Amino acid sequence: MVAANEKIGRLCRIVGPVVVVEGMGGARIGDVARVGESRLIAEIIRLEGDQATLQVYEDTVGLRVGEPAISTGEPLMAELGPGLLAGIFDGLGRSLPEIQRQAGHFIPKGAMVPTLRRDTRWEFAPAVKEGEEVAPGDVLGTVAETTHLTHKVLVPPGVQGIVAEIRQGVFTVEETVARIVTKDGHDPVAIRLMQRWPVRQGRPCLQKLSPSTPLITGQRVIDTFFPIAKGGTAVIPGGFGTGKTVMEQALAKRTEVQIVVYVGCGERGNEMTEVLAEFPCLVDPYAGVPLMDRTILIANTSNMPVAAREASIYTGLSIAEYYRDMGFDVALLADSTSRWGEALREVAGRLEEMPGEEGYPAYLGSRLAGFYERAGRVVCLGKKRRQGSVTIIGAVSPPGGDFSEPMTQSSLRAAGTFWALDVGLARRRHFHAIHWMTSYSLYDVGHWFETEVAPDWQAQARLAMSLLQKEEELFEIVQLVGSEALPDAEKAMLQVGRLLREDFLQQSAFDPADAFCFPPKQAWMLRAILTYYHGLMDALGKGIPLSEVASLPILGEIARMKEIRRENAEREIAALVNRCFETLKAKTVMES
Template sequence: MSSNLINSINGPVVTIKGPTDLTMQEMVYVGSKKLIGEVISISAERTTIQVYETTTGLRVGEEIIGTGAPLSATLGPGIISNIFDGIERPLEDIEKTDGAFIGTGSSIPSLDPERKWDVTIKVSVGDELRGGDIYATCPETPLIEHRCMVPPNLSGRVSAVMTNGQYTVNDCVVKLVDKDGVEHELTLCQKWPIRVERPILKRMPIERPLITGQRVIDTMFPIAKGGTAAIPGGFGTGKTMTQHQLAKWCDADIIVYVGCGERGNEMTQVLKEFSELIDPKSGQKLTARTVLIANTSNMPVAAREASIYTGITLAEYYRDMGYHVAIMADSTSRWAEALREISGRLEEMPAEEGFPAYLPSRISQFYERAGYTVSLNGAEGSVTIIGAVSPQGSDFSEPVTQNTKRFVRCFWALDKSLAYARHYPAINWNTSYSEYVDTLNRWYSANVGREFMADRQRIATLLHEENDLMEIVKLIGSDVLPDDQKLVIETAKVIRVGFLQQNAYHAEDTYVPLEKQLGMMKVILYLYDQCAAMIKKGHAISAILETGIFGEVVKIKYDVPNSKLEMLDDYYTKIDQALAAVI
């Protein structure tokens, strides 16, 4: 009889009394139902395990069985288009056996062991392979080619290869003999510990933007491929909607969407919408390049904590193949709450607002796994992390938001007053920032236009000037302002409504190429410069406003199709004609 018997149960935390043969972070099976758990603390007196499933019905005295391996993700073809829970169990397959709710001890494999893949072998007998080398490929979806790689810790000479054909994920396709003469069978899949970062050859400088087609992001607060961003915002400010837009339109090859602790009905809506969305670039379903990890608020709290690591491990795996991956974590606040609950059950000393003292290090470990890298096989790829933060009461001074701010370089602060005014994306241009602006300057100059960053700076300056002027307006009204300052306010209004505000449901406005973004900025600044010159000559701002030219410029986003940017030139003529009428 094993000595690894349950001594106490406290929610998802289970303990064993006395010394055991288990190791730190080892995956274990708990009780007669074989619930999945992980060792998180070992001492001479007791061993503590967190269980990733509900412990209802578990009893003291039941056996705990070690697996000898850490909690790992299964990596292979079949990940893309799938929907997993926090510990990579396929929810659609579970539904077929257990119904709408996940049964305890469900042991359905992550990847379908019976599905056959059309495999092409890329190596020959006698080839020397190292960790990361690609030995076989297969079409995983119409958009993604799956590249099977030698596990990072393995190298040797190819002793046998199978013929091209159809194989399951567990079939051996290549045999490899290492330097000790031991033969290893390479299948289409491998396992990797979710808490361990996958090794790379080197990190590359972050110099290329992740183009999203959202003007407030691409122009004002850009994010780089391999970068990190946070989207903090209270309830109803549009965090999920913003992430949907980024998932649909950003120029990443693969999207990993982690719904961490979100409401069940909201997660259902996400899954339904993603399955119906058409990828605008390829015409295929968006799910053909998307992985969904759904961990709702009524699922076991420990699995919520693991879901973030599962998502980033899947992202790193596809990065190693040479793909650019964007991972959307919605939301890291729920993940931090899971850490707080487990920490409380472990009776650890709480820090600010009850969160564990190691909250900052956990957040940093997650965001540090982003980057633009060269993998072990020489392929360039990237992982871009965009994490939503849900501060209670929109209080950005709470610990999760403040600690996230320390480790990300892009901060898109959502404003509830903008959201209630139906200004989407509700990113506040006064409290948001991006530290990638300077590093991306060279790319924008070379690929969009030398004047892009200069025009962006002028737009940002006008918005800041308006913010300062509005403080005066609130106190004494706008009538006392001179005409040149009134012009700043009117131009900033054009920028806010005609440029920063974007309609996700309008065919021409849901995605805007960088060339059009630059063209719109040029027209707005031309309007400002021409009006400023007229005011300097003594013309009244009221006469200029009566021409309606400001309203005309606002409509550019709808009236100029993305495929007919030459129509922007007409607006210079319209501005000149309108101002000539004033004279």
């Protein structure tokens, strides 16, 4: 059967992932089409009269001119409902374990594998009664999706009316759990546990709020110096081997959110395999449940079709917004957005479009801005006031680590935080290789840290940053004249700069004691180093030589702060701060 807006055409040209089809007059841009005998999934990206140009999301090898193409009359959709959590999907939202079960390791062309399992039955608990009036975003009922997470089944956008029927019991995602009679007199709308959503369209909310609370990452260089807000955006640009993937994965494991959507976009498949092997063994540091229970993985690795990278980004985003609408904090992590950019470039090249900078399409900037704009902290639709957020953190892989290239530049214009990974730091094994001189955050969340963590949070961070800047200036002089020629005060600066870099900024993602550093511990660690700094400066001010005051035992203790366990951190570091203060004071008094 052919639906009203389905069109059937014939393939007349095939250029890599791009194909041209004749006889598609009346189809719509953005609609999905099935191409060729194997019914490859494609999207219409250009229409000229009768001719449609399509980007094909699957491998086009073997496709022949003359084969049919059918537009489905519907845009690319995501399936949303219980069962997404702990799921692993390809860029088109097809469940990878399910594909593997049906077909082994290779995705058969045109495979219609759904996102959500059709045979799982979920216990649905209604939250409304028959006869109640409901509007988009209202909670119709709930499903315990995991032991910890209650999935809210919401009235979908665009549906408003009276609940004519609501059922309690156990249902598959396709079964009707409620019917809503709308005012327009049409048949009642059947509500299922599953709904579909056009991925390129942002899901509506009541209001966007300005991001004001930080998203705790447990990474010192981020939380203390370049924080990101819940509902904010960040880019992680960095050359090969600077730590983008380690950083994205560290955030996936330890960021303070309820849901993580991790999109592996065009990167090596073995990195995704590592995630698949490691994540199921880990525990969610906040809820204490298996980490996978809060995670959704979307894998469109480098060996998978290029055009589907774009689909993977938008599918991930739609899933993130879906959980946001239930009132959760969600993080969307994309590694690497550059591979998506390259896919855009490849498709644009095949279309013989007028190229923009470095061959990227002229709309690269607006496409990226549109992506990052879907982040945000929002008041969700629905009667009962709820807030949710989607935070987007995208890795960018500039060739040769050159940040002036178009992907990095367009991304930094669209995002609020810029964590610049530095090749030099990575070479010296300073990780995270976020460079403090080139990174920035536009989020004003210092006040939150001052009220919730430490009143001197911002003052400490500012002082530490100024010392790091001072150290950077001194390095230039040292290169010319050597450090021996410097006066004691400047030697002391260099010493403190090194403490800040080695004992505070550097943080191993692989050391279980240090991989996560909660904010109070961050504040105490910085306090210890700054106490040492003030002690040195006091002593030098009284004319005591640096060699007399620089205290080796204290330096050793400062270096070991990272190992202190979370529950002992405040007590032990507070004691160290005291010892540090007393030791330097004693030396100062003794010498003067």
